Amino acid sequence: MDNNLENLAKLLRYFSLVSTTEAGSGHPTSALSAADLMAVLCFGGFYRFDLNNPDFFNNDRLIFSKGHASPLFYSIYAAAGKVSEKEMLNLRQFGSKLEGHPTMEFPYTEVPTGSLGQGLSVGAGMAMNAKMDKLNYRTFVLLGDSEMAEGSVWEAMEIASHYKLDNLVGILDANRLGQRGETLYGHHLEKYQKKAEAFGWGTAVIEGHSLEEINSALEKAVKAKDKPFMIIAKTLKGKGVSFIEDKDGWHGKALSADELEKALEELGEIDKHVVGEIAKPAKISNFQFPISNQFSIPKFTNYKPDEKVATRKAYGNALANLVEANNQIVVLDAETSNSTYSESVKKTHPEKFVECFIAEQNMAGMALGFSRRGKIPFASTFAAFWSRAFDQIRMSQYANSNIKFVGSHAGVSIGEDGSSQMALEDIAMFRTNLGGVVLYPSDAVSTEKLVLEAAKHVGNVFIRTTRAATPIIYNVDDNFPIGGSKTVKSSDSDKATIIAAGITLHEALKAYEELQKEGINLRIIDLYSIKPLDINTLQKAAKETGVIITVEDHFPEGGIGEAVAGALCTFEVHHILESLAVRKVPHSGKPAEIMEYEEIDASAIIKKVKSLLNTD
Structure with missing residues (x-):
């Protein structure tokens, strides 16, 4: 195996150690266990990425699902010459793009990670996108063995197999130790292999610190046909530093300055001049990357007014x-x-x-x-x-x-x-x-x-x-901008305003018809945009009617009532604000029965209006 890869793996470890010690926090041991895996993947010709054009549509995608290994993630691009050592030493500092877990502040981050168990699902979406667009980029996902206990990982495993995503490669860094001790299967890698194969994945179980075995496994992975591939690598947490290697109790702990000095002595001479070469992706000239906000206006269905x-x-x-x-x-x-x-x-x-x-x-x-x-x-x-x-x-x-x-x-x-x-x-x-x-x-x-x-x-x-x-209550010519609302009923003599949306708007309109027979005019607002709110219309209604009643088919906490209350809480004009919402455990029944039971139907609106206007 190329000595250059050994030097690059050592450089990745160096950056991971010095950056976390400088920060005084971080997860160096989780970075060290995957350094060899990433050295071969990124600098051995498998990962194809244009560093000068991170948004290029045919770049391979690399997701660190084990986001706490972010020092290693950033170290890859430091070794490739795109992040300076000075920047690496700003790891985890306020204002630094190198945050504690990868975020979009860093230009090479595909998605923010750190909440475990999510990266493989994102990777499946990216891999399926490549299939849809007939692009040949691959998606690589680095997983930790702790997150393999997450159900969402196995949801992704089964869907990737179902859709034969042979452009998706999982790399499992099975370093045995989690946050507080041994992971579910420890180093019993055959259990991961049996499960992955049962889910329809190709597999390779390897020694995760053997550059030759890593290279061989990646060669198999990129040649897989009609199934995704999982590389299951036996690794040691803290690999390369004897006093933390495969030792419990070091998760999420940076080395002290003295410990760092000892660790660097063990690593030996570091060649900071070596530059990792990342392969370039294939150029495709006839593909148009979609621009998300450029739209052709679709046709609209012709609904009948009484439908x-x-x-x-x-x-x-x-x-x-x-x-x-x-x-x-x-x-x-x-x-x-x-x-x-x-x-x-x-x-x-x-x-x-x-x-x-x-x-x-x-x-x-x-x-x-x-x-x-x-x-x-x-x-x-x-x-x-x-x-x-x-x-x-x-x-x-x-x-x-x-x-x-x-x-x-x-x-x-x-x-x-x-x-x-x-x-x-x-x-x-x-x-x-x-x-x-x-x-x-x-x-x-x-x-x-x-x-x-x-x-x-x-x-x-x-x-x-x-x-x-x-x-149907609207015409096809009506517009519904985000942040707007519709005042469906209003007059100069409105006694109260009913704010509703969805099913309760129709209950409000029923209440309007009944109360109008008694000479009580209501303003009815369709709050179709709950976030953002049409604050001007809400304030106008509060000022002109003095009484606001929100009605929603939702619990009161966090719903329309609280949204409106939050918008009007600083409004200086005196007004009454009441909320009708689901406040009891609901049951099976006819919709009308349950809405009456929960007091969010027309009769409840009428009752509330009359009580507030003292017209009972």
Whole structure:
């Protein structure tokens, strides 16, 4: 094996050690165990990447799923001459691009990692994107053995095998020791091998510090056909430094200055002049990388004014039209496409549809992978089940992602299926997404318009859809900008304002009709954009009517009521603000029965209005 690779592996260890000691924190032992693996991968001709053009569409992708080994990640690019030793010594410092776990501040980071168990799903999305675009880049994912206990890893394993992603290579750094002791299987690598092969992966079990064995395994991996490949490497945590090598109790601990001096003595002479050469990717001249915010306007479905259409069905119509007009759209679903209606794309453009089965965490990760490669993924399932993937959604907010999450069957209005299927926390969950958008259409027309707005918006969006068919209340010429609202009913004599969205907007309109018969005029606002809010319209309503009542098919915590309260809390004009929301454990029943039970129907609105206006 080339002595140059040995020198580069030693240089990777050097940078990992000195940077963490200078920082006074970090995970040097986790970096040392994978140094040989990364030296051969990155400088042995397997990883193909244009360092001067990190966004080149045919670059191989390298994901450190074990993000705590970030010192090693940065060291790769230091050894390649793109990060100076001075920069390495700023590891973990405020303002440094070399953060404690990889982030998008560092130009060679594919996705932020550090929350374990997520990298392989993202890698599967990137690998599948290459298949869709007929590109020959590969995706390499470095995994730690601790994260192999995460269920999301195995969701990714099965989906990658199902779709025969032979351009996906996992590299398992099985160093035996986790944060507090031995990992689930320790060095019983045959157990990882049996599981990986049972999931349909090709495997190679190797000595992870033998450059020859690593090279041989990578040669097999890049030649794999019709199945992904997992290299299972037996490594030692802290490899190369005797007093920490394979020793428990060193996870997440930097060496002191004295310990570093001893460690460097053991490493021996370091050739800082050696430069690691990373192979260049193949040039492809006829591929156009998609530009996410350039759109052709799709056609819109011609709904009849007296028609009742579920917003989930309108979502399906919108998707089919959108995919027809724009090739950067990809649609994912978690085996609910006949209910979310994303099956419309499966029927018309199956090449743009990815069945993810009931594995929501992996679906969210794959969506991020597609997003990072220029696609605009629409990922849909029942809104309640997105809660399983909250950590993946949370991490996506740091990834400059552009994912459209869609949740159907929201709220108690789904009826007979009962509480396990009722999303009552989803608005709160997605409102926490940094810079994210939350949309909740009330009819088919607004749904189609908002799907287009979501697609045009660069950033994460959540669209909440309803199971029940609801009346058409808007015209195809109406516009629904993000951050807007619709004042559906108003007059100069409004006594109160009802703010609703989705199914409860229709209850508000029923209450409007009944109270108008008694001479009580209401202002009805469709808050279709829950984040960002149309604050000007809310303040105008508070000023002109003095009474605000929010009505939502959602728990009160984090929902529409709290969003409106937060927007109006500093408004100096006196007003009354009340909230109707789901406050009891819901049960099976007819939608009307449950909404009445939860006091979010028209009768509850009428009762609340009369009590506040003292007209009972």
